[in-house]
Amino acid sequence: MINHYLDNAASSYPKAPGVGRAMADYIEQLGVNVGRGTYAQASEAALTVLETREKLKRFFHFPGRENHVVFTPGATYGLNQILRGFLKPGDHVIVSSMEHNAVMRPLTDLQECGVTFSRIPADQDGKTNAADLVPLLKPNTRLVVVSHASNVSGTIFPLEETAQLCRQYGIPLVVDAAQTAGYLPIDFEALGLAALCVPGHKGLLGPQGIGAMLLTPSFAKLLTPLTTGGTGSASDSELQPDYMPDRFESGTMNLPGIMGLNAALDFVMEQGVESVRAHTKMLTQQFLEGVRRLPVRIVGPNDPEQQVGVVSLDFCDLDNAEVAFRLEQESGIITRCGLHCAPNAHKTLQTFPQGTVRFSFGHATTEEEVAYAIRGINKIFD
Ligand code: PMP
Numbered sequence: 001m002i003n004h005y006l007d008n009a010a011s012s013y014p015k016a017p018g019v020g021r022a023m024a025d026y027i028e029q030l031g032v033n034v035g036r037g038t039y040a041q042a043s044e045a046a047l048t049v050l051e052t053r054e055k056l057k058r059f060f061h062f063p064g065r066e067n068h069v070v071f072t073p074g075a076t077y078g079l080n081q082i083l084r085g086f087l088k089p090g091d092h093v094i095v096s097s098m099e100h101n102a103v104m105r106p107l108t109d110l111q112e113c114g115v116t117f118s119r120i121p122a123d124q125d126g127k128t129n130a131a132d133l134v135p136l137l138k139p140n141t142r143l144v145v146v147s148h149a150s151n152v153s154g155t156i157f158p159l160e161e162t163a164q165l166c167r168q169y170g171i172p173l174v175v176d177a178a179q180t181a182g183y184l185p186i187d188f189e190a191l192g193l194a195a196l197c198v199p200g201h202k203g204l205l206g207p208q209g210i211g212a213m214l215l216t217p218s219f220a221k222l223l224t225p226l227t228t229g230g231t232g233s234a235s236d237s238e239l240q241p242d243y244m245p246d247r248f249e250s251g252t253m254n255l256p257g258i259m260g261l262n263a264a265l266d267f268v269m270e271q272g273v274e275s276v277r278a279h280t281k282m283l284t285q286q287f288l289e290g291v292r293r294l295p296v297r298i299v300g301p302n303d304p305e306q307q308v309g310v311v312s313l314d315f316c317d318l319d320n321a322e323v324a325f326r327l328e329q330e331s332g333i334i335t336r337c338g339l340h341c342a343p344n345a346h347k348t349l350q351t352f353p354q355g356t357v358r359f360s361f362g363h364a365t366t367e368e369e370v371a372y373a374i375r376g377i378n379k380i381f382d
Contacts, residue, residue, distance in 0.1 A: 004333045004369055004376075008202070008362030009151050009179060009310045009340075016205035016267035019260040023207060026259040033252055035232030045255060052262040053212075053245075059269060060181075060196060062214050063189040067244040070213045071253055075178040076102040078197035078213030081248065082174055083107060083145070085223035089114030091142040094133055094171075096157060097122040098150045098345040103176060120146070122348045125301045126155030130162040137169060143194075144173045148180040152345045152358065153300030154284075154310030156184070163191040172219055178202060183280060183308050185273050194219040200257065203276070205363065206264035210257030213248070220244060227251065276363050280309030283361040283370050287311055290374030294381065299349050299356050309365075312349070312356035315380070323380055324357045331376035335359050 005013050032039070034046040053066035062069065072078040083106040087093065095103055097119040107117050118136040122128045133144065144166050149156045159175065166173040172194030177186055182203025188196055196214045200206035215223070228240040229250035241247060268276075284304040291298065291313060299312040315323045324337035338355045339346050346352040359373060 002334065004331065004372060006359045006361065006365065006369070006373060007334050007336050008365070009154075009358060009360035010336055011201045011208060012182075012203060012205050012362045014364055015207065015260070016264040018263040018267065019206060022263035023256040023260040026256050033232075034255065048262055049253070049255070049258055052258050052265065055262065055265040055269065056198075056212050056214065059265060059273075060198075060214060061187040061189050062196075064214070064217055065244075068215050068217060068220060070215065070245045070248045071258060072197070072211045072213050073209055073254065074201070074211040075176055075197045075199040078195075078211060079103055079145070079174075079176055080106050081213060081226045082195055082197070082223060083110060083143075085226055086143060086219075087115045088142075090140055091115050092138045092140045093117040094120060094136050094141060094144045096120045096128055096146045097348045098126050098128070098152070098155065098157070099145070099147055099342065100151055100176065100178065100345075101341040101343075102178070103145055103147070104342075104344065119344070122155075124348065124350050125299075126150050126153040126345065126349055127301060127306070128157060130158040130165055133162060133165055134169075137171070141169075141171055144171050145176065146173070147176040147178065148184065148186070149308045149310070150300070150342070150345055151179050151310065152340045152342050152351075152356065153312050153349055154179070154307035154360075155300050156180075156306055156308060159191060163193065167192045179308055179310065182268050182273065182276065184277060188214060200261040200264070203268075203362075204261065204264055205268055206261035207257050210254050210261050215244075217244075220247070223248075225250070271363065279363065280361050280365075281305070283365055283367065284309050284311060286367060286370050287359060287361070287374065290370070291377060294377065296377075299351055309361035310358060311360075312351070312358045313377075314351050314354065314356050318380070320355050320357050326380055327357070327373075327376050330379060331372070333373050333376045 032041040053069040056069045057066045174195045181198035200210040201208040231246040234241045281304045297314040327333040337357045
């Protein structure tokens, strides 16, 4: 058991109760593939897969059918599938200045094929104004892709206002909810999204290697699959099926991952996203108050209302990597330092190239752990 784990933005720990058991049970007692054989065990596994899609559909208020909830290895895969499968030479995309490399690296690759992008500006706390999207619109703007909250500063993006503008201008909106799925309520239908990409291993408290991409039927039709292959269906043809979810789910799926995510979703839904939000907000408040008088820069909004349970500190005169190392060595506090796969977010926050030490809280983080972390940070200055 790891104590003082404050790196939930990288992956949540501990996972929801029952996740490990569900995965082990599947491997040890069921272990079969789905969509291939017609025996009873395969049908049992297939039912759990369907049930997991249904839970994700409910959790994110997805208006489509559960066959449009596509399993992916994580948020990165879904974002790549959407960007690479949708954009064509000459297309223009709008992103925010705070994006993760899961968005920026595919887009930078796509620049080679004539795709261009503009960034919605953010201030040095990572805050954006949705209206700043409007002057960036061009006749060839085909997509808006934004993260719901920054993985560096925790800053929450103004999603509702942005979604409203995207609806007004008729541009599909894709949301990277890596830092918010399970931590903030997300209503796919009310926002009128085209797609939502989520990892299973962060706020959804499932295992690594499983995630989902939720696509409206009209948007799904516009995507070329990144991977094609065996789906266990339409095996009389060498053409990829065009029906969902097979169109985007070639090859044997991560069934242990789906079993784990299925168990995790029961726990997450029982707890309720509002109560996890209240808990992480309270811890963020406690942490911010605890470090306010120290000679550090609190990078980000410095306001629990405007951020998820992620706080970055710049130790200014000290080396941030050394601080993170000392926190672990001297106090066993686990954080993540560096640039967090988001170089432009750090440039925006004016923490490039020194990076920050990031503290991120989860459903199992306690007030005692936050108090202990504050004492550990104080010791750095003794
Ligand atoms: N986007 C953001 C904002 C993230 O924080 C992360 C994970 N660090 C990702 C995308 C990628 O998620 P995954 O590693 O699950 O593919």
